[in-house]
Amino acid sequence: MADIPIVKAGPKKLKKKPDPGAQLGFGKIFTDYLFLMEYKKGEGWKNPRIEPYKPFALDPAALVLHYGQEIFEGLKAYRWANGDIYLFRPRMNYERMNRSAKRLCLPEMDVDLAIEATRQLVRLEKDWVPAAPGASLYIRPNMIATEPALGVQVAKEVLFYIMVGPVGAYYPQGFNPVDIYLEEKYIRAARGGLGEAKTSANYAASLLAQEEAHEKGFTQVLWLDAIERKYLEEVGTSNIFLYIGDEVVTPPLGGTILPGITRNSVLHICRNWEMKVSERMIGLDEVISGLESGRVKEIFAAGTAAVISPVGKVAYKGKSYVINQGKVGSLAQKLYDTIMGIQYGKIKDPYGWMMKVT
Ligand SMILES: Cc1ncc(COP(=O)(O)O)c(C=O)c1O
Structure with a gap:
């Protein structure tokens, strides 16, 4: 050109x-x-x-x-x-x-x-x-x-x-699991709305919930669906993943969440590792019972800013649930190392994802 x-x-x-x-x-x-x-x-x-x-x-x-x-x-x-x-x-x-x-x-x-x-x-x-x-x-x-x-x-x-x-680096001192707040009062986007578009209105709509979560001591808001307030959507400016049993799960692209490029990359990599991967609705009942039983082994967010952001604690209805003893899970760590490795040319890029500038 x-x-x-x-x-x-x-x-x-x-x-x-x-x-x-x-x-x-x-x-x-x-x-x-x-x-x-x-x-x-x-x-x-x-x-x-x-x-x-x-x-x-x-x-x-x-x-x-x-x-x-x-x-x-x-x-x-x-x-x-x-x-x-x-x-x-x-x-x-x-x-x-x-x-x-x-x-x-x-x-x-x-x-x-x-x-x-x-x-x-x-x-x-x-x-x-x-x-x-x-x-x-x-x-x-x-x-x-x-x-x-x-x-x-x-x-x-x-x-x-x-x-x-x-x-700068998102984690200058190394990985730091974040505490997230399951938001029941406010919603980010409803079906048929703007949720899957990257447009300022979505971010303006998220500010008050984010401010209130900060005041309560949480880093990010985990959004629920706008209608039933029952299914996970996404977290802050990233997509959400759960590692439940032997399955890597993320909510489907139904029009209300941003189709993240990191999300797509995580799905590709996990499928390439021959893990069981699902894009499906994740109900709160499954999340809470999985957190109580330990079936939910890891929760992490995926987005350009942080690449992978492990979640250490989730708060819902006044109760706190600690995940993986508040430590970085091995899947989150492996995905982070792999994606960062590809981005910085430290490991081979088997997917043809990197484009040379100079
Ligand atoms: C609302 C929202 N969800 C998800 C993402 C993650 O998308 P990506 O992986 O393309 O950065 C972002 C960041 O762009 C975002 O703003």
């Missing part, structure tokens, strides 16, 4: 990069450049380019600011020990973004162009990709309705952009 035009910033405009040993945290540092392109109904996508990072001029009437017509993605670029930089399954992110676009009446994009834009932006910003263990360059593609108009309507003008920034 042709090179994307780059508007270069003067050397004095470039930001100071963080020190190699600095604590990067998440989502606080952004690099020098953005990829951008605009869409206009009747004309399609136009003017793909890379430009210096700067604030947007957005009309106060821009539809996104009033009616929330927005979608986004999240993926990472990883620096290998030999200095090469790779993306993990980027096609899945942009295919998911196009499905989100459809649901939010936003225009779909050419997936190959979006991948190439990502590669060229990361290539330009390669010196920002951290080398510290577990650190990476986080990539945030975003699409917003920019047309200035009031009244609920589908925007005829849209902006797509990609921003990137270095992020």
